[in-house]
Amino acid sequence: MKILVCVSVVPDTTTKITFTDNDSQFNKAGVQFIINPYDELSLTRALEITEASGGTVSVITVGEADTEPVIRKALAMGATDAIRVDASPKDGMYVAAQIAVQAKSGEYDLVLTGRESIDYNGGQVQGLLAEMLNWPLINVATELDADASTVKATRDIDGGRETLSCALPAVVSAQKDLCEPRIPNMRGIMMARSKPLNVVPATEKYDYTSITSYELPPAKSGVKMIDAAKAEELMDLLHSTEKLF
Numbered sequence: 001m002k003i004l005v006c007v008s009v010v011p012d013t014t015t016k017i018t019f020t021d022n023d024s025q026f027n028k029a030g031v032q033f034i035i036n037p038y039d040e041l042s043l044t045r046a047l048e049i050t051e052a053s054g055g056t057v058s059v060i061t062v063g064e065a066d067t068e069p070v071i072r073k074a075l076a077m078g079a080t081d082a083i084r085v086d087a088s089p090k091d092g093m094y095v096a097a098q099i100a101v102q103a104k105s106g107e108y109d110l111v112l113t114g115r116e117s118i119d120y121n122g123g124q125v126q127g128l129l130a131e132m133l134n135w136p137l138i139n140v141a142t143e144l145d146a147d148a149s150t151v152k153a154t155r156d157i158d159g160g161r162e163t164l165s166c167a168l169p170a171v172v173s174a175q176k177d178l179c180e181p182r183i184p185n186m187r188g189i190m191m192a193r194s195k196p197l198n199v200v201p202a203t204e205k206y207d208y209t210s211i212t213s214y215e216l217p218p219a220k221s222g223v224k225m226i227d228a229a230k231a232e233e234l235m236d237l238l239h240s241t242e243k244l245f
């Protein structure tokens with residue numbers, strides 16, 4: 001089985017976010033980038049599936065050259081090879097279109113994504129990709145198995161769970177709880193240096209949306225400490241100042 005795992009390169013969750021150009025551009029300076037946590041899950045599960053029943057796992061990122069150290073980390077986790085579509089994506093439609101081209105030409109059986117990227121939180125690439133490929137999509141999977149012809153996945157639904165299956169090729173997106181993310185070991189890190197990382201040019205030109213400005217949430221007000229013995233003061237504050245009841 002040939003699995004393609006989509007990897008979005010995102011700022012570390014502890015990053016202090018700032019903007020430039022009149023708050024219209026994200027400021028990358030000094031930012032530590034990581035594999036999108038949901039993509040770490042889909043990559044780990046892809047590796048588990050191919051280790052159990054054979055096959056290869058390729059990773060794909062649509063991004064600039066500075067994403068390569070993070071792509072190497074995906075290779076260190078165990079991916080066979082990597083594709084970087086050389087582009088500066090600004091839109092989920094654009095990203096999906098680039099990945100669709102590679103998924104088709106590489107004749108993959110299964111494409112895995114995360115449920116969303118934790119930077120722009122679009123949650124849209126997987127749906128757009130499935131539509132462009134005309135493949136079925138199972139979204140936000142918490143369990144995933146696949147054999148040569150079929151994929152089976154479980155999802156949490158309101159008040160329960162559902163299990164679905166569909167014929168390959170298909171797209172599946174990962175939700176938390178899919179598996180424990182794999183941490184690269186020293187051997188993996190050494191091997192990753194010589195694994196193929198193929199850089200391909202962007203082809204499709206979908207740039208439907210662009211961000212005009214960003215705004216940070218208001219700064220949190222300071223914490224007011226209340227003596228544990230003064231519960232009445234706490235109740236009064238919650239009632240008259242915070243208006244919680």
Ligand SMILES: Cc1cc2nc3c(=O)[nH]c(=O)nc-3n(C[C@H](O)[C@H](O)[C@H](O)COP(=O)(O)OP(=O)(O)OC[C@H]3O[C@@H](n4cnc5c(N)ncnc54)[C@H](O)[C@@H]3O)c2cc1C
Pocket residue numbers: 006007008009026028036038039060061062063088089090091092095112113114115116117118119120121122123124125126210211
């Ligand atoms: C410096 C910088 C500036 C950016 N500026 C913008 C911007 O202005 N507007 C904007 O929308 N985005 C911007 N991005 C983010 C990037 O373009 C996103 O990949 C794209 O917008 C999709 O985001 P999303 O939230 O819709 O993805 P989602 O739909 O939430 O992602 C779902 C899944 O799709 C896959 N995926 C998403 N993106 C990629 C990718 N690039 N490569 C491979 N797989 C992917 C992953 O598996 C992910 O889990 C920027 C990124 C950087 C590093």
